[in-house]
Amino acid sequence: MTFEAYLQQWIEEAPVLAGSIVAVLFMAGVAALLGFRRTARLDEAELQRLAAAESATLERYLIAPGAKSALARLEGGKLMVARVMGADISARVLPVSAARFRFRNGRFSVAFADTGFPPLDLEIDQTPPWLAQLAEAS
Amino acid sequence: MTAPEPPFEIPPIITYAVPGFVALILIEMIYVRLTGRGRYEARDALTSLMMGFGNRVFGIAFGGLAVAAYFWVYQFRLFDLGWTWPVMVACFFAEDLAYYWFHRIAHERRWFWASHVIHHSSQHYNLTTALRQTWTGVLSLSFIFWLPLVWIGFPPLMVLMFSAISLVYQFWIHTETIHRMGPLEWVLNTPSHHRVHHAVNAKYLDANYAGVLIIWDRLFGTFVPEDDKEKPRYGIITQLGTFNPLRVAFHEWLGIWRDLRSAKSLREALGYTFGPPGWSPDGSRKTSRSIKQAWAAQYGAPSSSPAQAS
Numbered sequence: 001m002t003f004e005a006y007l008q009q010w011i012e013e014a015p016v017l018a019g020s021i022v023a024v025l026f027m028a029g030v031a032a033l034l035g036f037r038r039t040a041r042l043d044e045a046e047l048q049r050l051a052a053a054e055s056a057t058l059e060r061y062l063i064a065p066g067a068k069s070a071l072a073r074l075e076g077g078k079l080m081v082a083r084v085m086g087a088d089i090s091a092r093v094l095p096v097s098a099a100r101f102r103f104r105n106g107r108f109s110v111a112f113a114d115t116g117f118p119p120l121d122l123e124i125d126q127t128p129p130w131l132a133q134l135a136e137a138s
Numbered sequence: 139m140t141a142p143e144p145p146f147e148i149p150p151i152i153t154y155a156v157p158g159f160v161a162l163i164l165i166e167m168i169y170v171r172l173t174g175r176g177r178y179e180a181r182d183a184l185t186s187l188m189m190g191f192g193n194r195v196f197g198i199a200f201g202g203l204a205v206a207a208y209f210w211v212y213q214f215r216l217f218d219l220g221w222t223w224p225v226m227v228a229c230f231f232a233e234d235l236a237y238y239w240f241h242r243i244a245h246e247r248r249w250f251w252a253s254h255v256i257h258h259s260s261q262h263y264n265l266t267t268a269l270r271q272t273w274t275g276v277l278s279l280s281f282i283f284w285l286p287l288v289w290i291g292f293p294p295l296m297v298l299m300f301s302a303i304s305l306v307y308q309f310w311i312h313t314e315t316i317h318r319m320g321p322l323e324w325v326l327n328t329p330s331h332h333r334v335h336h337a338v339n340a341k342y343l344d345a346n347y348a349g350v351l352i353i354w355d356r357l358f359g360t361f362v363p364e365d366d367k368e369k370p371r372y373g374i375i376t377q378l379g380t381f382n383p384l385r386v387a388f389h390e391w392l393g394i395w396r397d398l399r400s401a402k403s404l405r406e407a408l409g410y411t412f413g414p415p416g417w418s419p420d421g422s423r424k425t426s427r428s429i430k431q432a433w434a435a436q437y438g439a440p441s442s443s444p445a446q447a448s
Contacts, residue, residue, distance in 0.1 A: 021191065024188060088262075
């Protein structure tokens with residue numbers, strides 16, 4: 001295939017792609033209008049359930065204001081992070097060494113090696129001692 | 139290199155199906171809203187639809203490579219199979235069998251899983267999930283599973299046509315709004331069978347790889363029926379924490395890259411790349427097998443194959 005033919009293919013597909021974007025936005029808009037925008041909330045019971053699903057027990061935890069993300073230490077020293085994903089919750093259990101911690105300007109940030117789980121930012125006034133210990137240990 | 143011309147003009151099957159996809163998604167949304175049967179989440183749906191859009195873009199950019207490979211291999215065909223009805227019927231079955239093996243290996247080997255994981259990354263199961271498609275399928279050489287068909291002698295356009303038909307067929311089975319379909323469950327891949335395939339419950343892992351016909355799973359021992367007592371939970375073992383399409387599309391590839399950088403030997407590098415998803419040198423990560431074994435140990439169920447696990 002020549003470059004001209006390749007370019008021509010893109011030109012021919014352009015209206016279809018533009019139409020697809022409109023259709024995508026329309027469908028997502030209809031979903032929002034129909035009320036499919038429920039937001040889950042994190043609380044202690046939910047964190048305990050998530051920990052139990054990993055055959056672990058919750059020791060300490062911190063739920064961010066708004067209850068959309070949380071950080072917990074599990075029995076045995078592992079870390080559990082949880083994030084609200086719309087109506088669902090996504091959680092990870094990982095060794096402390098697999099996370100990078102940073103506390104700056106009232107924001108506690110935890111970054112993970114896994115690209116599928118973006119950094120977690122928790123707005124907190126003061127770092128609890130157990131979290132400070134975790135950060136130091138990492 | 140010339141291939142026999144089809145006796146009819148093959149329409150752009152997937153493009154023609156798109157308006158039907160849109161209409162059915164809107165109908166399903168309204169049905170779910172009215173009945174509460176099934177689940178939708180606007181941000182999740184938007185991500186799925188954007189992945190479908192990206193799949194189209196990457197298809198235009200790189201799809202020609204797969205087509206070129208089909209025609210190149212076709213030069214070395216064993217038989218000259220023309221566009222006759224018996225050949226088309228045989229091609230339908232052969233394409234569906236090729237899909238089964240592609241799909242099974244896409245779950246069992248991380249190289250192909252890195253592309254296919256995108257389709258499973260939603261915690262929802264509705265018609266938008268069907269459109270949550272990979273961007274890197276061609277680049278990961280997924281098309282090699284269909285090359286034996288053109289090598290045998292099926293015309294490349296015939297294989298592509300049945301691949302498109304299979305893809306369109308698989309759209310409507312991504313729904314929780316249809317329960318069971320009677321005797322059709324024996325032969326066809328149905329919403330019930332495919333719900334099992336998308337589930338992360340230990341009992342349901344690595345099962346029901348069928349495209350159109352469920353017979354291949356029954357034949358190769360990977361069939362698991364949906365159990366009304368165990369509602370499927372959807373997604374992947376380590377659920378994504380993002381709706382960002384770029385992160386969704388490339389997270390597993392970056393995971394492979396990260397692991398390769400830490401590999402200490404060729405064995406480890408090969409294991410990280412071509413081993414089962416979750417493979418690690420010390421066995422510390424979870425794989426489907428280890429999850430099923432733990433489940434079997436806990437509940438006393440056999441775990442050697444999904445068919446037994448059912």
